[in-house]
Amino acid sequence: MMTDDTYGYSILFVEDEVSLRKNYVIYLEMMFETVYEATDGVEAYTIYKEKKPDILIVDINIPKLNGLELLEKIRQNDHTSRAIVLIAHKDKEFLLKATSLKLTDYLVKPISRTALQLSLDKVIDELKNFTTVAIKKQILGHGYMWNYTRKELTCNGIIIQLTNKEQMVFMLFMDNLNSVLSVDTILYSVWDDNLEANEATLKTLLKNLRRKLPDEMIKNVHGIGYKINS
Numbered sequence: 001m002m003t004d005d006t007y008g009y010s011i012l013f014v015e016d017e018v019s020l021r022k023n024y025v026i027y028l029e030m031m032f033e034t035v036y037e038a039t040d041g042v043e044a045y046t047i048y049k050e051k052k053p054d055i056l057i058v059d060i061n062i063p064k065l066n067g068l069e070l071l072e073k074i075r076q077n078d079h080t081s082r083a084i085v086l087i088a089h090k091d092k093e094f095l096l097k098a099t100s101l102k103l104t105d106y107l108v109k110p111i112s113r114t115a116l117q118l119s120l121d122k123v124i125d126e127l128k129n130f131t132t133v134a135i136k137k138q139i140l141g142h143g144y145m146w147n148y149t150r151k152e153l154t155c156n157g158i159i160i161q162l163t164n165k166e167q168m169v170f171m172l173f174m175d176n177l178n179s180v181l182s183v184d185t186i187l188y189s190v191w192d193d194n195l196e197a198n199e200a201t202l203k204t205l206l207k208n209l210r211r212k213l214p215d216e217m218i219k220n221v222h223g224i225g226y227k228i229n230s
Contacts, residue, residue: 041065
């Protein structure tokens with residue numbers, strides 16, 4: 001129940017040490033409107049998908065799915081939830097990986113309530129004063145992914161270099177995913193110069209683009225046009 005002394009945010013605390021988790025859940029319930037708890041990464045991810053908490057406090061060494069793996073799964077589609085990670089010591093490998101997880105803070109165990117409170121103060125400040133825009137992505141299979149925000153195609157995390165016109169055509173396909181685009185529609189949308197815009201030019205561009213993509217990603221719908229299936 002929310003009172004004048006609690007924040008109207010939800011928080012998920014993930015820790016496999018039962019006594020430690022219970023103690024901190026009681027502490028967090030004094031500050032936050034809703035507190036969830038989980039004992040392992042799989043349980044935490046299930047709760048996350050169902051409840052979408054605003055804040056995550058995650059121990060790095062949890063069973064089934066460790067803290068890094070859990071946050072990596074969450075960050076595939078969510079860049080708005082705030083995260084604090086608990087670690088046993090300053091692990092250099094963790095610190096390198098953590099840069100991509102958009103952490104608000106990390107705390108070295110054993111943690112004091114004062115240290116936790118300072119981290120939570122940072123989280124609350126971010127939630128109140130900053131807005132993070134979620135990056136929209138489309139997974140295409142075979143390791144390929146289209147980033148709508150960056151207008152960028154990658155394969156297993158490596159950027160696929162597209163020419164300007166290839167990027168424009170691919171972006172048009174992605175904006176009309178699973179729909180068939182006629183030759184005229186593509187030509188009109190991509191080429192400003194009518195002298196350059198012809199079906200032969202488009203076929204050459206698509207031939208070059210297909211070399212950078214898995215077989216059959218761009219489909220030719222006979223007599224109608226072209227499409228990309230998700």
